[in-house]
Amino acid sequence: MAESPAQGRKGLPTAPQLRLDELLEGLQAQVEQVRAARDRVHTLLDAVLSIGTDLDLDVVLRRITESAVAVVDAEYGALGVLGEEGRIKQFITVGIDEDTIKTIGHYPEGEGILGLLIREPEPLRLADLGAHPESVGFPAGHPPMTTFLGAPVRVRDRVFGNLYLTDKRGGAQFDDDDEAVLRTLAAAAGVAIDNARLYDETRRREQWLAASSELTRSLLSGTDTDQVLHQIAATVRKLSGADLVTLAVPFEGGDELVIEAADGEGAEQVHGLVLQATTLAAKVYHSNERVTSSALSAEPQAGGGSAAQLGLGPGFLLPLGGGENVRGVLQVANLPGGVEFSDATMAMIDGFTDQAALALEIAEHRREAEQLMVLTDRDRIARDLHDLAIQRLFASGLTLNSVLGRISDRPEAAERVQRVVDDLDDTIKTVRGTIYALRERDRSDGRGGLRAKLLAETDQAAAVLGFTPALRMTGLLDTDVPAGHAEHLLAVLRETLSNAARHAHATAVEVTAETDGRRLHLRVADNGGGIDPAVTRRSGLDNLHRRATDLGGSFTLTPNEPTGTIVEWTVPLPSQTEA
Structure with a gap:
């Protein structure tokens, strides 16, 4: 049987047909590339649309990170937001579960490859992350990562942060297309972030103006100053989203401050706390300058303070008022692990405190x-x-x-x-x-009140104890406590501090004096050796008990945990009609 003209020897296709198959295969490959490019463009457009549909900044940052992972098909992704001095102040991750994040610990601050991208804000693509000379390795518990792609996110020609992508799926490396797509997404992200920040700033400014108007109205309507101070603390906490806000005012006749208002986590524990001249708040009060910290409790505070009583993370302190009319110190803080406050938030709170100080001054003049x-x-x-x-x-x-x-x-x-x-x-x-x-004029200058006498007693006891006891005062101690009750309380405090120094050998003492207008309460807790059961002569304790019973009150002595003693002395106060 004769061979077909279209076939050569042994049934093989002729040369024209081979070329046609090659052309078809090439065309099919190009079609696949076009489809892949179309899909990537659609993915990029969806990502741009997604990050632009919300005006909440935190939501926008999360969507940017998720979109970056999707458009380059990466296993892991992160967005590092830059703070002061070019360090990372916020780190949003995708692809790592919460348990792994807890194992890793604190998020990176900008070392190694991350720091290189901060110092040189240009796209960076690596085939092996660990082989780069700037690499510093991974902390314990961190998942292994190989390929890397990073790009800066700019907002109005200023670097807002950096996108970090690692481990392209399928084991491939990031290519030029991935870098181009990420560049485009980063540009769109900058616009979305700018819009979200403008919206957030406008919303906060509206809240600030409303809060300032309400505060001014309260002050000028004759609201008690103590209530206004609490209103300031609560308003600042609402505006900033902080975990704790405290407001300390100068103590009469000295360099110390006392926390007159607190709102948030642990507010009851620090309300009324006396801040010595060595605390961070006292330094802000005298320097009239704002202080920012990523870990307030890690700051050196020889004299104690709220950050010594509670574990506090990022926060800032600023003076209430300016110039020679500083009226107090405002501390805004988050708990450890919380986010740092943005420059916009600090600027807004700074403006609000200026308004609050002005309103306080006007009310005082009135x-x-x-x-x-x-x-x-x-x-x-x-x-x-x-x-x-x-x-x-x-x-x-x-x-x-x-x-x-x-x-x-x-x-x-x-x-x-x-x-x-x-x-x-x-x-x-x-x-x-x-x-x-x-x-008759009130000739007293404010220095002879019970609060000042309590502070003087604790300062005097520091010479014997070797340290200054922590002092917390709450309530109208100067006005609600009669002179006789005040003398009894001071005598009880004097005897208790003397016992803590001579017999208990304590290294820490906390003193709390408070009144609600109906009763007067003193609590002194130390970490000493406690009461020796072998000691039978306790004339000092009998005197403290007698001082309480003579006024119709009570005196208790209980063990402190883990060591030490708690002394509590409580007496009722006479009613205003009786006084």
């Missing part, structure tokens, strides 16, 4: 003006009483005295007139006492 009006009225009333009432009463008394001589022959009438004269003398004495009271 109260001073009102007080001056009251004193002026008192002077006028006292002058009128002296010039008019007393003179008339005295003249009436002289007239009646002259009448007595004319009615001496009528004993009953003379006795009645004499009683009237005596009553007029008593009335004159009463009016003079009233005039004296109206003209």
